[in-house]
Amino acid sequence: MTESKTIKGRLLEIQRMSTEDGPGIRTTIFLKGCSLHCSWCHNPESISPKPQLQWLSANCIGCRLCVEACPNHTLSYRDHQIVIDRNLCHSCGICVEECPTGALEMLGYDVSVDEVVQEVLKDKVYFLKSGGGITVSGGEPVLQAGFVAEFLKKMKENGIHTAVDTCGLAPADAYEKILPYTDLILYDLKEINSLKHRDFTGSTNEKILNNLLTISEWMKINGSPKALWIRTPIIQDATATEENIAGIGRFIAENNLHPDRWELCAFNNLCNDKYERLGQKWTFEKYGLLRAETLDYLTDIARNSGVDPEKVLWTGSSKTDEEKVMKKGNEPRPVDFCRITGLPDD
């Protein structure tokens, strides 16, 4: 058997027609398991490498087949809620199989390289027309470097542009495995102050900064990956400070990293319900979107930090279009004034 059939990766999700993870139209492969655990994480389900059970209340019809099916008596039904005792759950998936509505979901599944290749090639024509391709993201994909390297190699054999989105915290030799098949590195620099970095993410940032310098050297020597994007999450009461942005900018400039793009990624709280489903609390639950002025201001700081200002931009949504961003569920949001006249409802 070839490696591409035997090496398995642990995936969270494959997202097609992704437009936010690199150039063009992309298919993004989210891997499960991360080396950081950022307090603002938008994909909390990607942190643990283990499969995790989640329950979506909106989909549940209260049939309780899952409660009966679970061999470990993990589940109970109280007040129209399925309660998961996470200490008892072995993530065996029997309840998921039994659930008729898909209200119970197992996050994280194992697939072979070939299976992923087959799936992503379905959109090859869109990649070619858009200058897009695939992005491997996470979690931290480099933690599964063997799988990722094999997958990227297959992609290059098929003439497809590859990007890897990394938080920077992985063994240096793991990066060496994947870099030969990577066209674009999306590299997170979240916080320049190492102690703060530890507070926010659970780790200091020295290794992350060092890895970036190593990758940058590799790029210069080998001519690949051809492109580097730096990404900085802009989080209120955390990374959204002048010192941090200026500091990251200085680091980039002083080390001659010359990124092709530096994206300031605006915070949003669309993931509130993810935390709820995982039975976790989230510090940022009540935080709304940032104001456009704040983002503009920080972008100015970044542009004046020594990095080529042309390469700096912010992405995501700001408060001005919060109304639009809020519309994600099927529940009508109360609107108490007419959008056209501005008059209050009767």
Place this chain on the structure above:
Amino acid sequence: METVLQIPKLKEPKKLSPRIQWLRDHYFSGNQRKWNNEFTAWTTGTPWDIQYDELTYYIVPETYPFLETFRSSMKQAARKVKTPDDFFRWSLPERKAWFVKETIVHYVPQEILPGDLIAGARFNLMTSMCWNEKEAKAVDQLIYGKNGSRARMKWFHDHGYGNSGATSGHLIPGYDRVLRMGWKGIYAELKSFYEKLPEEDKNGPRGQQLRAMMTAATMPRELANKYSVLCRQKAGKEKEENRKRELLQMAKNLERVPWEPAETFWEALQLLWLTHMLVMSDENYPGPGVSFGRIDQYLFPYWEKSLADGMDREFGKEILKTFWIHANTAYDALIRVGANQGITAGYGQLITLSGMGPGGKDMTNDLTYAILEVIDEMSPILEPKPNVRLHRNSPEKLLDKLIDMISDSQGSPFLLNFDERSMAGLMREAKKGKFEHLIHKSNVFDYAPVGCLENTMTGNDRSGTVDNNLNLLKAVELALTGGKDLNIFVDPITGKKEKIRQDGPRTGNAEKFQTWEEFREAFVIQMKYIVKKIVDLYEVSESIRAKYNPTPYLSCLVKGCAEKGKDVTQGGAEISFTTIEAVTYATTVDALLAIKYLVFDKKLITMGELIKALKANWKGFEVLQARAKYKAPKYGRDDDEADAMGRFVMETWTQEVWKYKTKATHRQFRPGMLSWNYWVGDGFILAASPDGREKGQFLSNAICPTNGADINGPTANTNSVGKVLGGKTRDGDWEDFVNLVSNGTSHTITFNPSLIKDKEHKQKFKAFLKGYVENGGTALQINVLDPDMLRDAQKHPQNYRHLLVRVTGYNAYFTSIGRELQDEIIARISHEKM
């Protein structure tokens, strides 16, 4: 800095001159106007006379309860037109041609609005059918009674099979020929055909038809003369110099066109409008599907010439804008009785822009852009409905302009038509219908869509694109029951219960089937049955129309009619197909997938239990219903196994369709996939389906996946559509493209506004469209909607009168489409992932 798209605001018309602003406001003032284009009814004065052609409304189930009312109210309102003494000794087509001409020229008033640049105002007529007593009685016998066309059509619909009727409109008349030859040329041609007839034929049906067409061919000239006189009168009274000059120029134009060929752009538009509006008069049928074809191609020489002769480009656009207003007055037909002053959904006077020419060359020109500007500046407005044709070589500039317009509107103000896949369908029909001498590699690019997105050739093709609408899902129901209705039919008006009868073939007790293959076989047999059933039903109305409802004026504009001496209603067109539009496609595929998955593959349930659940409309079977809905595979996710089922259904039903021709008119049936609004209404008629759908819920729309099924996003959705149409092979129908559905297929994808929020994303969206050319279907409607705004529109409909949505490729004012459809659109957009 990127500009993030703000809360979408209602599209507003822009850059309108005071003239156009006034005309537009005046139009939207509806029945406040001093006069309008409401139907006027006209009679020969005989006691048996009728005006209302009910056959043409058999495909509109909403009208069934009112057929008799419409018939009698038109009859009552009809004013007498004095006919010659020997009128009833003439042939029917000659009577009809004379009557329509007499009415429009001498009885209907001519009007010109302040500032208007084009003449031709009132054309919505309900003219006499011109039958003598014997004919009227014969028609009544065919329509009324237990086996009459009306009862048969109603039974078919009541029992969930769909609907069928010989319908007017829905073709592209040969307007380009009139522009080149003038009606003078058309008349001369008719005359020469007539003169060449052997003497005995001159007194037979062919001679009668040609004489009728000659009469009809002089109608535009006489009407133009009337308008010309009116323009001069108005010019005489006009104080404002500029307007006076305009009126005099209009009078001059009308003295030449449409009788003479057009020479200037202004003349061309005047000719086009008068010629077009009279088709609607001739058919007693405003708008539906009478389409213009490749307007930016055949008007381009006049545009270029007039620009070279000094016409201001903006003035050229100004004439186009008045043309736009005229097209919208078709809706006046029911201005007093209809909802929203008769402005409901698109009548589908389609214009086609851009597209491929010989050798794959792109045909976009300056007029294409000028018309796009007109659309942009006039929107939101319903008519004429634009379709833009895209292909592998569509220019970047055009794509950029289109995407800017999409991001500027609430949804795209045009439908996109995709040439390669469309042309593959037409090449296939050429082969199947033996029309290879008329549709071939070196002319197929001159096709254009009619109505919504139904592809036909131009000026010689009537393909009955909306005449038959078949619910494929009925074949699943019949396979489950061995050929019977699942539920007892209860008449909604009388409350009377009807006994269930053995209607379809006895395919055996499904509960005893041991394998999926046995069920599949039963499904195939029932599918053959329902196709045959709609073919037989169509024959009823088609044969009545062929004998009793000639349209000699329209026949002048369809090549083949003069040559054969046959009316277009008799199959006179050179290319004469009729189309079966499949409805409920994805629901059918998903129903089969669910049966296979639940009963045979996973054995979660027996067939007996499934049938019990369906009879109970899933009440008491909620867990099973959930499994059917959420666990069974679905079409539309780019899942090769599920899409293989889709391909199987597609091949099964289309193969059957190609087997038939009409008997009375020898028209070959061809497949299409457009669901108009039937997927909403028939959801209340068809029984619960194995995919988990309850009776009363929506069916799937055209070739779209069932609502909510397309969880893998637009590319997966698109790939599924392309696959079930036949995908690509080395020897395709057109290059490597295969298209099993010749008429074309309606596909709507609702996009999140964030996808086109800035320049970078617009480029990505553009690439998606290029991908659609390769992997998708024939036509795509792009919706970009905000659910909160739509909810607000539900709450405050008075403030959203002009909010436009497009469904199945026809546009509708959101506030006019009814709560269910509104909720449906909201659910769709809410479902989109951010």
